[in-house]
Amino acid sequence: MKIAFFTDTYDPDINGVARTLKRFTDYLKNQDISFKVFAPKTDSSDYVTNHIHRFNSLSFFLYPECRLAFPNLPQIKSELEDFAPDLIHVATPFNIGLCGVYFAKKLNIPLVGSYHTDFDHYLQFYNLKFLSNILWGYMNWFHKPFKKVFVPSMDTLETLKRHGFTNLEIWGRGVDCELYHPYYDKLKVFKEYGVRKKYLLTYVGRLAPEKDVHTLLSIAKSLPPEINEQIQWLIVGDGPSREELEKEAPNNMIFTGYLSGNSLAEVYSTSDLFVFPSPTETFGNVVLESLASGTPVIGANSGGVKNIVQIGKTGYLCTPGDTQEFRDRILHLLANDSKRKQMSLEGRNYALSQKWDRIFDDLLWQYSSVMEEPKQQKFA
CATH class of the missing domain: 3.40.50.2000 (Glycogen Phosphorylase B;)
Known part of the structure; x- marks a missing residue:
């Protein structure tokens, strides 16, 4: 052939x-x-x-x-x-x-x-x-x-x-479950990016209008102050909206630029939640990579993402653009360590089958x- x-x-x-x-x-x-x-x-x-x-x-x-x-x-x-x-x-x-x-x-x-x-x-x-x-x-x-x-x-x-x-x-x-896994050194990643917060929330993707990154900013700003003090955001990626986003971003948001290989896998692995508001994915490779890394996903109920995330089992799906729904799901999972751990296991098991x-x-x-x-x- x-x-x-x-x-x-x-x-x-x-x-x-x-x-x-x-x-x-x-x-x-x-x-x-x-x-x-x-x-x-x-x-x-x-x-x-x-x-x-x-x-x-x-x-x-x-x-x-x-x-x-x-x-x-x-x-x-x-x-x-x-x-x-x-x-x-x-x-x-x-x-x-x-x-x-x-x-x-x-x-x-x-x-x-x-x-x-x-x-x-x-x-x-x-x-x-x-x-x-x-x-x-x-x-x-x-x-x-x-x-x-x-x-x-x-x-x-x-x-x-x-x-x-x-x-x-x-x-x-599919997904490379040898590269993306939950077992990377969390302290190493926290030290590399200067993370001193209790929780690490991550977005990975192109920084452009079609990814609805402005909803991502709204979500970050909508969290209660007492919770926000405990959260560090890592925004992985680049694109035409980056400069504008950095100007408007809260103080607890770090922009890393594009990452790949082990550097990207380490970030997925050490994150508590993966937040992905994009409604335009025909599949959602980054969502599957996050699940392989044992990180639950809170994503938009749209496109290919809704065929990957199992609601209540590996993460949650929210109405596209609905800041309040995303915020409520984040707060729910941050308040439930056992639920996050169970979702981590389920997500990894699902990824292993792909x-x-x-x-x-x-x-x-x-x-x-x-x-x-x-x-x-x-x-x-």
């Missing part, structure tokens, strides 16, 4: 799409399955390999981590003909994704895609909701040729069904079924 990926974001970009594709291509490499990635060139993508072909690009205004690339069509055609892929997988609906669709048709290569980002939900946070019908029209047109469209959660599948999408399949997400290899094995099976379709039709 040989697979060509067309994506407008890839490692070392820091977002769920890039991280998922990198993990999948690492898996393919370990399985000795040939692949080639067509992706944008970024300031930090200096690493050169025969597996990846990169193109000059500019950032996309609505989501700067996704790039608008300037692909060289004759070069792509030549590389594809030399590589002779059995399947093309398109991961994003921008320039490079369009190239993948075009060459799949032109060269008669089976085509699948994956839907990762709820751009329609983003529009309301940028005062662009009037573009919703145009966006859905484009998304339907773009995905229509795909033999299968892989989505990360049942919520996303149902949303796309309502908008007329077909050939939808669930492609879930194994990447099983998920990728299933995806390869789906690939095989698409590749066999023409043979079945010809035989019939």
